[in-house]
Amino acid sequence: MASETNNFARTQVLLQLAGNHKSENITPQTTSSYYNSNCFNDRIMRDKLPKEIYKKLRASIRRGEKLDMSIADAVAHAMKEWALSKGVTHFTHWFQPQTGLTAEKHDAFIEVDEEGEVIERFRGEQLVQGEPDASSFPSGGMRSTFEARGYTMWDPSSPAFIIEGPRSNILCIPSVFISYTGDALDKKTPLLRSIQALSNSALRILRLFGNETANRVITTAGIEQEYFLVDKTFFNLRPDLRITGRTLIGAEPPKGQQMEDHYFGSIKERVLAFMQDVEFELYKLGVPTKTRHNEVAPHQFEMAPIFSEVNVATDRNHLTMEVMKKVANRHGLAVLLHEKPFAGVNGSGKHNNWSIADSEGNNLLDPGKTPEENLQFLVFLIAVLHSVYYYGDLLRASITSANNDHRLGANEAPPAIMSVFLGTQLSAILDSIKAGRSARVTAENIFDLGISNLPPVLRDYTDRNRTSPFAFTGNKFEFRAIGSSSSVSLPNVMLNTAVADSLDLLGAEIEKELAREKDLKTAVMVVLRKHIRDTEPIRFDGNNYSEEWEQEAARRNLPNIKNTAYALDALVAPKNVDMLMRQKVFTRSEIESRYHTKLEQYIKTLEIESETLANMVDIWVVPAAVAYQARLIKVVRGLADLAGLTPGLSYKSELELLSVVTAAVETIRAKREELMRALLKSESIEDLSKKAKFIADHVVPLMSEVRKPADELEHLVADDLWPLPRYSEMLFMM
Ligand code: ADP
Ligand code: MG
Numbered sequence: 239m240a241s242e243t244n245n246f247a248r249t250q251v252l253l254q255l256a257g258n259h260k261s262e263n264i265t266p267q268t269t270s271s272y273y274n275s276n277c278f279n280d281r282i283m284r285d286k287l288p289k290e291i292y293k294k295l296r297a298s299i300r301r302g303e304k305l306d307m308s309i310a311d312a313v314a315h316a317m318k319e320w321a322l323s324k325g326v327t328h329f330t331h332w333f334q335p336q337t338g339l340t341a342e343k344h345d346a347f348i349e350v351d352e353e354g355e356v357i358e359r360f361r362g363e364q365l366v367q368g369e370p371d372a373s374s375f376p377s378g379g380m381r382s383t384f385e386a387r388g389y390t391m392w393d394p395s396s397p398a399f400i401i402e403g404p405r406s407n408i409l410c411i412p413s414v415f416i417s418y419t420g421d422a423l424d425k426k427t428p429l430l431r432s433i434q435a436l437s438n439s440a441l442r443i444l445r446l447f448g449n450e451t452a453n454r455v456i457t458t459a460g461i462e463q464e465y466f467l468v469d470k471t472f473f474n475l476r477p478d479l480r481i482t483g484r485t486l487i488g489a490e491p492p493k494g495q496q497m498e499d500h501y502f503g504s505i506k507e508r509v510l511a512f513m514q515d516v517e518f519e520l521y522k523l524g525v526p527t528k529t530r531h532n533e534v535a536p537h538q539f540e541m542a543p544i545f546s547e548v549n550v551a552t553d554r555n556h557l558t559m560e561v562m563k564k565v566a567n568r569h570g571l572a573v574l575l576h577e578k579p580f581a582g583v584n585g586s587g588k589h590n591n592w593s594i595a596d597s598e599g600n601n602l603l604d605p606g607k608t609p610e611e612n613l614q615f616l617v618f619l620i621a622v623l624h625s626v627y628y629y630g631d632l633l634r635a636s637i638t639s640a641n642n643d644h645r646l647g648a649n650e651a652p653p654a655i656m657s658v659f660l661g662t663q664l665s666a667i668l669d670s671i672k673a674g675r676s677a678r679v680t681a682e683n684i685f686d687l688g689i690s691n692l693p694p695v696l697r698d699y700t701d702r703n704r705t706s707p708f709a710f711t712g713n714k715f716e717f718r719a720i721g722s723s724s725s726v727s728l729p730n731v732m733l734n735t736a737v738a739d740s741l742d743l744l745g746a747e748i749e750k751e752l753a754r755e756k757d758l759k760t761a762v763m764v765v766l767r768k769h770i771r772d773t774e775p776i777r778f779d780g781n782n783y784s785e786e787w788e789q790e791a792a793r794r795n796l797p798n799i800k801n802t803a804y805a806l807d808a809l810v811a812p813k814n815v816d817m818l819m820r821q822k823v824f825t826r827s828e829i830e831s832r833y834h835t836k837l838e839q840y841i842k843t844l845e846i847e848s849e850t851l852a853n854m855v856d857i858w859v860v861p862a863a864v865a866y867q868a869r870l871i872k873v874v875r876g877l878a879d880l881a882g883l884t885p886g887l888s889y890k891s892e893l894e895l896l897s898v899v900t901a902a903v904e905t906i907r908a909k910r911e912e913l914m915r916a917l918l919k920s921e922s923i924e925d926l927s928k929k930a931k932f933i934a935d936h937v938v939p940l941m942s943e944v945r946k947p948a949d950e951l952e953h954l955v956a957d958d959l960w961p962l963p964r965y966s967e968m969l970f971m972m
Contacts, residue, residue, distance in 0.1 A: 248963055251471040269521050276324070276400040276407075277524030278317055286316040299395050300597075301454060310362030317398060317409070318347060318360035327406040329360065331368035331390035331413035334425040336835045339725060340556050341415075343370045344408060365411065366392050388417045393426060396553045399523050412553055422828050425727035429549055432734035433457055435821040439741035440594060440602065440618075446748055446758070447614045452596035457734055458714075460545030461555045464586035464722050465562065466538050466574040467509060469972045472963040473572035477858075478850055482843075483576035483641070483723070486851045487859065487945050489952040490582040491966035503532045508972055509539065512569045516541070519561045525554045535584040536969040545591060548734070552727050555588075559723075571972070575723040578644035580965060581945075585645035586722035590729060593714035594618065594737075604713040613762050616671075620769045621744050622715060623658055625736035626708055627776040629817065630656035631797050631808035633708075633717075636732040638805040638836075640843035642721035643938075646800070654805070655791045655798045656719075657778040659706035665779060671763065672770045705782035728832070735823045744769065802840045803934035807927070809833040837926040844933050844941075848917050851944055855910045858961050859948050863903045866955045870896040899954055906947040913940040 274281075284292055291312045298305050321329070330342040345368075347358040368390040396412035415424035422428055433456065440455035473479050478486040505513070513530050520527045526544040533540050543554060559575060566573040578585040594602045603622075605615045626633065634656055637646075646654045660668070703709050707719040720729050744765055751761035775794040780787060791798055799805040808814055810833050818824040824832075870892060877889035916936045923929040952960060 247475055248961060248967075249958075251469065251475065251963070251967075254471070272518075273521045274524040276402070276522040278320060278398040279524055280397075282320060283313075283316070286320060288312060295394065305366065305392070305394055307362070307366065310366050312362075314360045314362045314365035317365065318358065321360075321400065321407075321409040322347070322358060324400055325407045326400055326409045329364070329409040329411060331370070331392070332410040333370075333390050333413045333415040334556065334725065334727065335415060335423065336425065336832065337839060339559060341370070342408075342410065343368075368413065370415075388415055388423050390415050393430065393549070395430075395547075396550050397524060399557070421825065421831075425725055425731075426549070426552075428731045428823050428828070429552060429727050429734075431823045432731045432738070432821070433549060435738040435823055436594065436734040436741075439738040439745065440596075442745045443614070443617055443741055444596060446745065446752075447610065449596070452598055452600075454597040455602070456595055456597070457548040457730065458545050458593045458595055458601075459548040459551040459726065459730060460542060460591040460714075461551055461726055462540055462542040462589040462591070463555065463558060464533055464538065464540045464588065466535070466576075466579050466586065467512065467566065467571050467972065468537060468574065468968045470567070470570045470572045472968045475961075475963050476968075477854055479572070479574070479579070481850045482847050483574065484579045484644075485581070485965075485968075486847060486941070487854060487948040487952070488580065488962070488965050489949040491964065491969065505530070505532060505539075506972070508569070508571075512565060512571055513539070513541070515565045515568070516558075516562055519565060520558060523554075523557060523561070525557060527558070533584070533586075535580070537972070538584065538586065542589075545593075548592070548730050552725065552730065555726055577639070577641040577721040577723060580969065581644075583965075583969065587645065587718060588720040588722050588724070588726060590717040590720050590726050591711070591714050592717055592730070592733060601713050603710075603715070610759075613759060616766055617744055617748075617762060618741070619664075619710075620766055620773070621737055621740040623773040623776060624740040624743070624769055625733070626656055626658050627773040628740070629732065629736040629814065630776065631799070631805075631811065632732050632736065632814045632817075633729065634719075634797065634799060635805050635808040636729040637717075637720045637724070638802040639721055639724055640802055640840050640847075641723055642719075643801045645721065646719060653707070653782055653788065653791075653798070654800050655782070655788070655796050656707055656776070657782065657791070657796065658715075658776050659703040659709040659779050660777060661703075661710060661779065664710065665777065668770045668777075671767055672774075674763075674767070703779060703782075706778070707782065731823060735818055735821045738821050739817050801934045801938070802836075803927070803930035806833060806836050806840070806930070809836070834926060837930050840930050841920075841926070841933060844937055845917065845920075848913055848937055848941060851941060852910050852914055854962075855906055855944060855948065859906065859951060860903060862955050862959050862961055863899055863906075863951050865959050867896060867899055867903070869956070869959075870899065895954070899951070902947045902951050902954065906944060906951070909940065909944045909947065913937065913944055916940055 280296075283295065287295065291309045294306055294309050295313060326347075328344040328346050330344045332340055332342050335341050345364075347360050348356045349359045351357055370388070370390060390413040393412045393414055398409060398411045401408045401410055412426075414422070414427045414430065416427060417423055422431075436457055437455040441452065444452050444455070468479075476485060478484065517527050517530075520543075526546070527541055528544050529540075529542045531540055532538070541558070543551075543558070545551060546554065562573045562575075575586070577587070593604075596602060602618045603615065606612045634654060702711065704718075707717070709716045709718065717729060717733065720726055747765045747768075748758075748761050751764050752758065754761075756764070775796060778787065778791075788798060799808075809829060815824075815826060815829055818829055819826060874889050874892050874896060877887060877892060881887045881889065917933075920929055920932050920937060923932055952962075952964070
């Protein structure tokens with residue numbers, strides 16, 4: 239019997255699980271007593287740097303200006319002294335290549351003096367500039383290999399931090415990554431450029447409204463992160479989870495999320511211990527993580543920090559994901575950041591709460607206290623509507639990936655259609671502006687439109703729509719369609735840039751009206767009315783998951799592109815490239831390089847998934863089924879022998895079962911062959927976009943067809959022969 243029992247490993251995990259969770263007793267400390275202890279934040283800089291140097295550094299950070307090189311040595315020295323006092327031996331420029339989350343190449347602080355002795359040194363130029371070997375970072379065809387050189391440059395607007403290693407610690411310096419020809423090779427450079435673009439355009443609007451004091455506008459982001467946790471041993475036993483991050487096969491459990499009893503439920507102790515350790519690590523790094531709770535699906539959770547400036551928020555989200563993976567390992571858990579680790583249960587997203595604020599801290603998407611302030615708020619609001627309407631395809635492209643394709647539009651996540659939710663009250667205001675008398679707008683009829691009392695009502699208004707991909711939530715927008723494993727960088731780049739462009743357009747039109755001797759209010763109202771009318775199709779407050787919305791969106795001519803292979807075209811659509819270049823956020827070759835990299839990633843993901851699936855069928859699923867067939871054949875033979883002795887003894891059921899299993903094995907083998915043939919065919923297609931589209935149209939559907947008989951077999955084959963941890967185990971046991 240033992241030789242037949244190939245689920246030995248799986249059973250062992252089940253036996254051990256109960257004893258798995260041991261919490262250590264750690265004396266609780268107040269968060270403030272260690273918060274920022276591994277972060278070279280503003281206060282430390284103020285303490286450690288000579289006053290003049292600190293002032294210069296602050297000024298360049300605050301105004302988003304280039305760093306004065308003359309101060310670099312002093313900053314490097316202070317940073318090194320601080321780092322040495324914290325057990326740091328190495329430093330790294332921490333950057334974000336186009337593929338993967340973050341990259342680091344460590345260098346020791348050491349230098350050897352004339353006597354052969356080692357001294358710790360860190361020079362200004364090492365702080366400011368680094369030179370990783372760039373040749374193996376994908377550039378989407380931007381550089382040929384012979385000139386594959388790039389360098390990293392310190393981004394002083396995001397604080398340096400310390401990562402603790404098992405023996406000594408590492409100082410991480412957030413950096414951009416650019417080629418020697420000045421092309422952005424990373425995710426951060428375009429983000430910094432888009433922040434600048436939005437600041438310029440927003441200031442132009444503020445000046446129109448008479449604000450002469452704000453000197454910069456910043457973008458703010460608060461990023462909610464969803465994730466799954468499963469026991470690490472289950473994870474290790476699933477090649478698909480290990481290799482692709484999601485289960486490629488797996489039968490749905492009898493109890494899924496139908497009971498909806500998990501959301502906001504009490505948090506299991508093993509999970510809570512994980513969350514608390516993650517928080518401990520994040521607090522040391524100065525990441526202000528604030529909320530934690532269970533999510534809708536079993537074993538699904540969410541955490542969210544207090545919002546910050548978008549560049550810092552993006553770095554912090556990258557760090558958060560890294561810390562989660564590391565801590566999970568210590569707890570014998572695997573954190574699944576994949577958008578859809580399990581079919582039939584909710585996937586995970588990342589909600590990007592987004593707003594803009596001036597240098598005096600005023601949230602520009604917060605309705606104001608006076609009619610004038612509210613008018614300014616409406617200009618910003620309409621600019622966002624305008625952006626999502628005209629550049630919705632680009633926003634869609636910025637969040638697309640093979641992973642997110644499983645989630646968008648799957649009746650659980652926002653659909654692939656971009657639309658904006660404003661809520662009843664704000665919609666009513668826009669409708670009445672649209673219907674109003676445009677020619678003569680006075681302070682009184684602005685009042686009539688309800689703009690004067692926007693703030694108290696809106697603020698308390700709890701009108702929420704959890705199905706909208708882009709929802710206004712009182713004083714910010716929530717971009718909810720981003721995938722859980724992806725960086726929020728590109729979506730924020732596209733959002734900032736599109737809004738910058740729309741603000742420019744609105745600003746220019748208002749200026750034109752003013753030149754016709756209209757007063758500001760009238761000028762603004764004329765422009766707003768036009769754009770409220772134009773952008774109406776993008777507004778939708780209903781259920782975004784419904785089929786009616788798909789039909790309605792089609793009538794409104796809103797794009798509904800369901801997969802990455804097609805959605806990516808928008809990255810290189812002429813209107814979008816023009817806009818991105820106009821705002822100086824991407825050059826043509828930079829955006830083309832992102833397009834190619836994303837196509838390559840899509841293709842590679844599906845190639846790896848298909849190969850893994852075929853391999854699992856070959857060495858796990860079919861052998862388990864065959865072992866069960868052998869068992870059934872033995873039984874049928876035995877019964878047939880006995881039938882001679884026992885008249886009337888039937889083995890019909892056993893025979894039937896055998897033929898069902900046999901049929902499933904036949905189907906799975908046939909479909910697997912078809913899948914491999916389609917994959918082989920895709921390999922002969924040179925053009926990346928055509929190849930991706932072929933894969934989307936032919937390979938992806940075949941993967942589901944291979945999955946079907948595999949899941950059927952999981953329901954048929956005897957439990958002691960089934961080697962792969964089941965959904966009912968992974969999602970309900972830890
Ligand atoms: P929920 O969406 O669950 O109701 P909240 O609205 O309180 O939760 O906040 C969700 C996230 O939005 C948090 O990370 C919060 O810090 C962030 N947030 C709040 N205000 C802003 C803002 N002005 N800009 C960007 N993010 C914000
Ligand atoms: Mg939210």
